[in-house]
Amino acid sequence: MTRTTKVRLGLVAALTVVIAALVWVGVTYLGPEPEPEVAYHGFVLEPPQPAPELQLTDQHGRTFRLADHRGRAVMLFFGYTNCPDVCPATLIYYTRIKQELGPLADRIRFAFVTVDPEYDTPDRLRTFIDRFDPSFYGLWASPADLAPVLDAYGIYVEKVENEHSPVGYWINHTALSFLIDKEGRLLIAYPFGVEPNDIASDLRHIL
Amino acid sequence: MTTMTAFLRMADARWLPVMAALVMGMVLMSWAPVAANGLDQVIVEGVWARPAGAGENSAIYFAITNPGAEDVELIGVETDVANIAEIHETVMHMEMVEGRISQEMHMHHIHSLLVPAGETVKLQPGGLHLMLIGLKHDLEVGQTFMVRLLAADGSALNLEVPVSQGEPRG
Numbered sequence: 001m002t003r004t005t006k007v008r009l010g011l012v013a014a015l016t017v018v019i020a021a022l023v024w025v026g027v028t029y030l031g032p033e034p035e036p037e038v039a040y041h042g043f044v045l046e047p048p049q050p051a052p053e054l055q056l057t058d059q060h061g062r063t064f065r066l067a068d069h070r071g072r073a074v075m076l077f078f079g080y081t082n083c084p085d086v087c088p089a090t091l092i093y094y095t096r097i098k099q100e101l102g103p104l105a106d107r108i109r110f111a112f113v114t115v116d117p118e119y120d121t122p123d124r125l126r127t128f129i130d131r132f133d134p135s136f137y138g139l140w141a142s143p144a145d146l147a148p149v150l151d152a153y154g155i156y157v158e159k160v161e162n163e164h165s166p167v168g169y170w171i172n173h174t175a176l177s178f179l180i181d182k183e184g185r186l187l188i189a190y191p192f193g194v195e196p197n198d199i200a201s202d203l204r205h206i207l
Numbered sequence: 208m209t210t211m212t213a214f215l216r217m218a219d220a221r222w223l224p225v226m227a228a229l230v231m232g233m234v235l236m237s238w239a240p241v242a243a244n245g246l247d248q249v250i251v252e253g254v255w256a257r258p259a260g261a262g263e264n265s266a267i268y269f270a271i272t273n274p275g276a277e278d279v280e281l282i283g284v285e286t287d288v289a290n291i292a293e294i295h296e297t298v299m300h301m302e303m304v305e306g307r308i309s310q311e312m313h314m315h316h317i318h319s320l321l322v323p324a325g326e327t328v329k330l331q332p333g334g335l336h337l338m339l340i341g342l343k344h345d346l347e348v349g350q351t352f353m354v355r356l357l358a359a360d361g362s363a364l365n366l367e368v369p370v371s372q373g374e375p376r377g
Contacts, residue, residue, distance in 0.1 A: 043308050084264050084340075085297045086312050088257055089332030092372050131258060132372075156311045164291055164316065166264060166341050172313035175299070175333075191301055191310055192333050 042190035052152035244362035245279035290341030
């Protein structure tokens with residue numbers, strides 16, 4: 001090659017590098033922001049599965065079905081009314097989440113399913129729920145109807161005799177809050193202890 | 208032999224260390240500060256109890272700080288507002304089993320709660336709490352009631368507990 005050609009080739013190569021560099025800078029710093037990955041605060045169930053259907057009775061005697069709540073998210077928790085600590089605390093957290101969400105709270109329902117249907121009648125559930133927020137659902141099913149639901153959601157329940165309990169026993173149980181999205185899919189499981197603010201911020205993403 | 212001489216004879220080399228020790232001991236004892244009673248000096252913050260109905264149970268939560276040099280051991284709770292008051296702890300077990308979360312919470316009565324010197328112990332939902340079992344009347348938001356904390360060293364602390372739906376904020 002002649003010297004002139006070499007010089008020309010060199011210039012073209014240099015120019016290509018410079019243009020490439022400019023394009024890269026442009027895209028990285030001036031281009032559209034890549035969509036940030038949402039980091040949810042609980043156990044994200046991947047891929048999201050349809051939430052097992054519930055056919056339970058609420059504290060007013062009406063039937064509760066997840067299918068009736070499409071278009072709204074549902075927070076679901078399993079506990080019992082004599083629960084000394086975690087269950088009432090969860091419902092208190094739900095009232096905080098509702099406050100945090102403001103008008104968005106219209107698009108979510110909070111449901112408490114009793115794992116002690118023999119003691120927790122719908123009437124008793126109503127008194128219990130009213131203490132937190134009468135718009136929450138207190139759900140009941142007979143032991144026979146409840147068993148498959150507990151199984152489907154992986155809820156561990158163990159009655160332990162204890163003379164100090166006002167009813168003679170405590171119940172050890174799974175204390176996970178399940179977030180079911182507007183399409184009826186099980187999205188996230190929150191172990192007890194996740195801050196209401198964090199759950200509210202997750203809800204804002206999906207509502 | 209005079210008493211004086213006899214006395215002086217006693218004060219020989221063997222006795223002097225003993226006498227010195229006794230005198231020192233007495234001086235030190237009068238100098239040492241009176242042993243601080245554990246619960247007299249603790250700081251309790253953010254106390255609240257959950258509302259509940261008569262016959263049911265409730266829980267009291269707070270943060271307790273021990274600024275002293277000695278550990279404080281809480282061994283009991285007394286109150287007029289419930290049949291039984293005890294220290295309890297909720298414990299969570301959680302593990303992944305075949306891709307599914309397995310989680311379970313259970314609660315047990317604990318007989319003594321140590322607040323180590325210079326540390327803060329937090330009683331909060333899902334963890335340590337004072338349980339009120341068999342309430343004698345309704346506890347409604349806005350009410351207050353008294354409890355008495357008891358320590359192993361014999362000290363005690365009266366606490367005024369407000370009934371609310373959560374830790375007092377601000």
